[in-house]
Amino acid sequence: MSDTATLATDMSNLWMPFTANRQFKSHPRMLAKAKGMYYTATDGHQVLDGTAGLWCVNAGHGRPEIIEALTRQATELDYAPSFQISHEDSFHAATAIADIMPAGLDRIFFTNSGSESVDTALKIALAYHRARGEGQRTRLIGRERGYHGVGFGGISVGGIAPNRKVFSGVLLPGVDHLPHTHDLSHNANSRGQPAWGAHLADELENIIALHDASTIAAVIVEPLAGSTGVLIPPKGYLERLREITERHGILLIFDEVITGFGRLGAATASECLGVTPDLITMAKGISNAAVPAGAVAVKRQVHDTIIEATSSGIEFFHGYTYSAHPMATAAVLATLGIYKNDGLFARAKAKSGVFENAAHGLETARHVIDVRNLGLVAGIELEPRKGAPGARASEVFAKCFDKGVMVRYTGDTIAISPPLIIEDAQIAQIFETLADVLKTVD
Numbered sequence: 396m397s398d399t400a401t402l403a404t405d406m407s408n409l410w411m412p413f414t415a416n417r418q419f420k421s422h423p424r425m426l427a428k429a430k431g432m433y434y435t436a437t438d439g440h441q442v443l444d445g446t447a448g449l450w451c452v453n454a455g456h457g458r459p460e461i462i463e464a465l466t467r468q469a470t471e472l473d474y475a476p477s478f479q480i481s482h483e484d485s486f487h488a489a490t491a492i493a494d495i496m497p498a499g500l501d502r503i504f505f506t507n508s509g510s511e512s513v514d515t516a517l518k519i520a521l522a523y524h525r526a527r528g529e530g531q532r533t534r535l536i537g538r539e540r541g542y543h544g545v546g547f548g549g550i551s552v553g554g555i556a557p558n559r560k561v562f563s564g565v566l567l568p569g570v571d572h573l574p575h576t577h578d579l580s581h582n583a584n585s586r587g588q589p590a591w592g593a594h595l596a597d598e599l600e601n602i603i604a605l606h607d608a609s610t611i612a613a614v615i616v617e618p619l620a621g622s623t624g625v626l627i628p629p630k631g632y633l634e635r636l637r638e639i640t641e642r643h644g645i646l647l648i649f650d651e652v653i654t655g656f657g658r659l660g661a662a663t664a665s666e667c668l669g670v671t672p673d674l675i676t677m678a679k680g681i682s683n684a685a686v687p688a689g690a691v692a693v694k695r696q697v698h699d700t701i702i703e704a705t706s707s708g709i710e711f712f713h714g715y716t717y718s719a720h721p722m723a724t725a726a727v728l729a730t731l732g733i734y735k736n737d738g739l740f741a742r743a744k745a746k747s748g749v750f751e752n753a754a755h756g757l758e759t760a761r762h763v764i765d766v767r768n769l770g771l772v773a774g775i776e777l778e779p780r781k782g783a784p785g786a787r788a789s790e791v792f793a794k795c796f797d798k799g800v801m802v803r804y805t806g807d808t809i810a811i812s813p814p815l816i817i818e819d820a821q822i823a824q825i826f827e828t829l830a831d832v833l834k835t836v837d
């Protein structure tokens with residue numbers, strides 16, 4: 396269907412995720428097509444994709460290489476069971492991912508989403524310690540304002556209050572949280588990694604002192620926190636987390652569902668920032684979002700410990716009907732081929748200077764209290780409207796959409812994360828549109 400008026404009659408059946416359903420249904424925003432950097436809305440107007448969909452269409456929309464791979468795959472092998480049986484591309488896809496992961500993280504477990512990747516990584520951490528005879532290490536440490544998807548594991552280690560509070564009685568036990576790293580009194584308008592805040596990682600020492608290292612399995616953080624409103628890691632912060640976790644035998648998990656696949660100008664944030672965790676969760680850009688896909692990259696030694704703890708039979712009682720689904724592995728292989736052939740990670744890095752300058756051009760715009768950026772991600776934080784947090788950013792989002800630019804917002808922060816194929820003129824268009832819209836918003 397392409398007509399919102401027609402659709403309005405039967406919108407009631409769909410319960411939309413993370414959406415103000417009643418508001419949306421009274422003013423629907425509907426997309427019909429996508430190609431390259433642009434969506435076409437059902438009313439025919441073009442919308443420049445300033446957010447790569449939901450941080451996921453890193454190679455741009457409608458890539459023929461992916462369409463051909465999916466068409467071929469659907470014809471040849473639509474599905475293969477993932478337990479005790481496999482298909483060739485599941486191994487090729489694992490190898491292709493391992494090839495671009497940090498050295499040592501070369502064992503790949505397939506999932507279908509970021510949430511599943513997070514729950515998988517947390518379970519691997521627990522299984523690892525049990526396999527090495529430290530089954531009492533069951534505590535998981537997340538961080539305030541962290542977003543790790545919507546599974547019970549993910550919301551337990553996550554730190555976004557509205558995502559947790561309705562379910563607070565049944566969250567995982569034994570979870571603690573590091574403080575978040577956002578502080579505008581020190582870091583406002585930082586370009587790249589802010590100078591202040593490495594010491595916030597030292598709070599992990601206090602958490603360890605409280606619970607004792609012997610009870611802690613893993614620490615999970617987003618290297619750059621996206622969904623909470625773009626929090627850039629302070630210089631030295633992730634290094635300290637790495638040093639402390641390593642010293643105490645605690646696994647470090649980087650949730651790279653947003654930062655993986657070129658977003659920061661390298662295959663992973665880990666590579667970009669020079670800090671190697673023990674596990675990396677990924678999804679989104681792994682398949683250019685053409686079909687749902689996700690994975691966890693695991694340090695070989697962690698994998699081997701779990702595998703070798705069992706003398707025969709299934710070593711890890713975990714997996715999904717659609718782990719390494721043939722359509723997903725086809726999309727993953729085609730997507731990774733595009734990233735490589737088109738040099739998109741290097742392109743993202745090369746464009747990050749123009750992007751940074753354009754973003755920071757908004758520092759003096761009306762309502763703006765902070766601009767922050769890294770790679771091809773920018774956060775523009777607005778002063779909240781009195782008594783109506785989020786309302787101003789929501790209005791900016793809607794007006795930008797009407798003016799042909801898709802942005803995202805969380806709270807009062809506008810997030811920009813375009814496909815890595817973006818051109819300079821399109822970067823300018825995003826931030827000029829934002830500047831124009833900010834003038835018109837109270």
Ligand SMILES: Cc1ncc(COP(=O)(O)O)c(C=O)c1O
Pocket residue numbers: 507508509510511513542543544545617621622650651652653678679
């Ligand atoms: C860091 C991070 N982890 C996990 C997720 C959850 O991914 P999904 O929505 O595919 O379950 C997201 C989604 O935005 C994310 O940003």
